Structure formats: structure tokens, C-alpha cells
Amino acid sequence: MYRSQLQHVILEIGRRFDLSDFHIVGSAAILAVLPNPPEGALTATRDVDVVPPQDDERMADRISFVLGEASEFDLEHGYCAQGVTSMTPRYAPSGWKA
């Protein structure tokens, strides 16, 4: 995945779900920190894991349905988003959202 694709996914989430604040976790998050990371397992991903505000599970499901695997968005662009909750990054350090 490229940074421009991550930006596209972020913009679509904001536009379609009227969200201005959410977290990106998982391997795609490296693109937010390093614009051109070295090619490897982290950049091989084509999906973006998104934690909605307040860990809203229904919103996470909606994101997965609208922008997730095999969605129209995925079929058109070749990359997608997956709604998850804060429980997904199980080994993240405490206070990682701060």
C-alpha cells in the first residue's frame, strides 16, 4: 500500500461516515509515520484497520461493510478498510491512543 492510498481511505471514511476523529492501527499505520517505508511485510497490506470513536462496534461493522473486503470500493480501487476495535491491537502499550 502507498501513502496516497491510505490518505484516500481516510478521506472516504471521513466523508461517508461523517467522522473527523478515528485511529488507524495495524501495518498500514506505518505509512502515517514514514511516507516511503522500505518494502516489506508491513507495506504488503492492502487494507487499513480503523478504530472508530468510542470503540463503536456497529460503526466498525459499517466501515467493514461499506469499504471492506469485496466491497464496491475494494473492487474499484484494489484496497480497502476494515473496522476494528481497540481490542484488536492486543499488545499495544497502555495509553497508545494518547
Added chain:
Amino acid sequence: MRPPPREQVLRLLAVEPAGLRAPELAGLVRPRVSQPTLWRILDGLRSEGRITIEGRGRATRYHSASLIDAATLRSLRLHQCAARRLAGDPGLRGVVRERLRKLREVNPHGRVYHDRWEALLDGPLPALLRTITETSEQAEALRKESPFTVLVTPEERRRVFANVRA
């Protein structure tokens, strides 16, 4: 000494890759627990993200989230739909190859996975179908960069999303 029922439920689910239904769990937990107690345990585990739920009503199956989370289970079910279509019409490999070409363009960093799918597409159909639907870490990783969901109909996808939840 037996572990508490909640722990027993987690252990039972952790050794059942296909998941278990509530009546099956009730029949295995000792000493026996009432149905409301079992619901409370399952509700608690769900709110902690420890189990994945599939299906509705009496057909509901519970999976250990440590074995398979909702996203992974959805992906597996989508790929099972794709595999069924491919088994019925092997000519659909052409559609899949086209999708694979697009994924290569969009995400060149996924080359390792694309090459593996291409080799499988060139090989015998049974091996391909087995890999698409396999429940292994390697197959799960491959499915993340898979061209096969192009074969899933919107209705099949809607059904999978309605059935599988965290």
C-alpha cells in the same frame, strides 16, 4: 479441580476450530450450568472480544477469537463462496487473473502473495480450492491479498456480514 465455567467455555472453544453451538457447550461444561448462566458467560466473553459469533438463533455458533476473529472468519466465508463458484465454473479463473493483474498494479508490495496465487491459478483446481478455503495462518495471510472475492455476489457478501459478528 475443574476450572470455572467461563474458563471451561474458553478452553472448549479454543480446541474447536469449527466453533460450538450453545447446546453443545452446555453439554460439555461441568458441573452443568443453566441456560441463562451460559448466556451470561457468552455475553461477557463477547463484550471482552474473546469470542466471534456466527449465525442467528439456535444455529448460532461461537468461535474463540484467539483462533479466528470476525474479520478473518468473514474473509474465510467470502472465500468459501468464491471457491464454490470456481468449482462450478473453472473458467472463472480468467476473471480472477484479471483481478490479480489489478492488485499487482495497485499494490506492487504484495508481490510475494500475488506470485503465490498466480502459481496456484496455473496449477490443478483441487489444490487451488483447498488453499482458498484452508484454515491455516499461511492461508489467512494469503487471503488478505486475494483476487478471489471478485467472484462473490453482493447478496452472498451481505449474508456473510449479517451472519458473522464480533
